Amino acid sequence: MxxxxxxxxxxxxxxxxxxxxxxxxxxxxxxxxxxxxxxxxxxxxxxxxxxxxxxxxxxxxxxxxxxxxxxxxxxxxxxxxxxxxxxxxxxxxxxxxxxxxxxxxxxxxxxxxxxxxxxxxxxxxxxxxxxxxxxxxxxxxxxxxxxxxFGTAAGRLARFLLEHSALEDSDTLRVTHEAIANDLGTAREVVTRLLKHFATDNVVALGRSTIQILDKEKLEELGVSQNEV
CATH class of the missing domain: 2.60.120.10 (Jelly Rolls)
Structure with missing residues (x-):
């Protein structure tokens, strides 16, 4: 040393x-x-x-x-x-x-x-x-x-996306649904379903192994409100 x-x-x-x-x-x-x-x-x-x-x-x-x-x-x-x-x-x-x-x-x-x-x-x-x-x-x-x-899968996913956006200093995340599922301790199918729901609400845009965050304020709301359900 x-x-x-x-x-x-x-x-x-x-x-x-x-x-x-x-x-x-x-x-x-x-x-x-x-x-x-x-x-x-x-x-x-x-x-x-x-x-x-x-x-x-x-x-x-x-x-x-x-x-x-x-x-x-x-x-x-x-x-x-x-x-x-x-x-x-x-x-x-x-x-x-x-x-x-x-x-x-x-x-x-x-x-x-x-x-x-x-x-x-x-x-x-x-x-x-x-x-x-x-x-x-x-x-x-x-x-x-x-x-x-006490939380929900949607809330945990919203917080995951926000945390990784901050870690990577980017609104475009290169991560698979399987990797997210492993991180959250849930099934890949659950992550895929929730992300499609987020995309329908124009919160994120989904690409090939990428997730682009479109509305951080909405994600923050989801991260809080879903935890209160």
Whole structure:
């Protein structure tokens, strides 16, 4: 790890400045930077827990898989995000089987499990950092579950389109109905039917593997009103 990487960690991990010289040397010796290609599975199933992850660039998706094999996206990780749930196997009593995969080529900083455990046991600032992140991420996950319990497929689809439009900074999304269905944890036929309904209402225009958003205000209304049904 070079000096630029050390400065990056010190700037973007708030507990770094609270480490002693010995702890900082330990953390710097453990932490490594790595580039992961799109489609790489970082954590899930029988894969070994990677550790604490800081995203320098790229995009990752955290999701769970139902017994029927349907995927439900929990959240996405962008630049400067810390993936505390990748460290779930380091934290006792967290029985949450989360999968994490790379959606765009990504460069990550990884603080491995054993090193993170050691720092957390020795330094209260590290432990508090982890607990605060865990609490924030847990709130996000509970929000997603709330949408599945009390929301509707139309509302979730509207929010999906708005979220991905913001992520791609474009009103034209290149995504298949199957990919959307996997993200939302529903059937492809349901997504296709809803998109056709959106198109009939001139909210979107459908092309070959593309969806063009025509009316963001209407999508925002759908995302809110359908959640209140």
């Amino acid at each position: 070079n000096q630029q990487d050390r400065e990056y960690l010190a700037k973007h991990l708030s507990f770094w400045r609270h480490l002693t010289d010995a702890e900082r040397a330990d953390a710097e010796g453990c932490t490594f930077a790595a580039v992961y290609p799109k489609g790489k599975k970082l954590y899930g199933g029988n894969k070994e827990c990677l550790g604490l992850v800081l995203v320098e660039s790229g995009q990752l998706r955290a999701f769970i898989t139902s017994k029927e094999g349907k995927e439900i996206s929990l959240y996405r990780l962008l630049s400067l995000d810390v993936c505390i749930l990748s460290a779930s196997c380091m934290i006792k009593n967290l029985n949450f089987d989360v999968n994490i995969e790379v959606e765009k080529d990504s460069r990550l900083f990884v603080l491995p499990t054993d090193c993170f455990n050691r720092l957390s046991n020795e330094n209260i600032a590290v432990k508090n950092f982890a607990l605060e992140l865990m609490s924030a991420r847990f709130s996000e996950v509970m929000w997603v579950f709330d949408q599945y319990v």
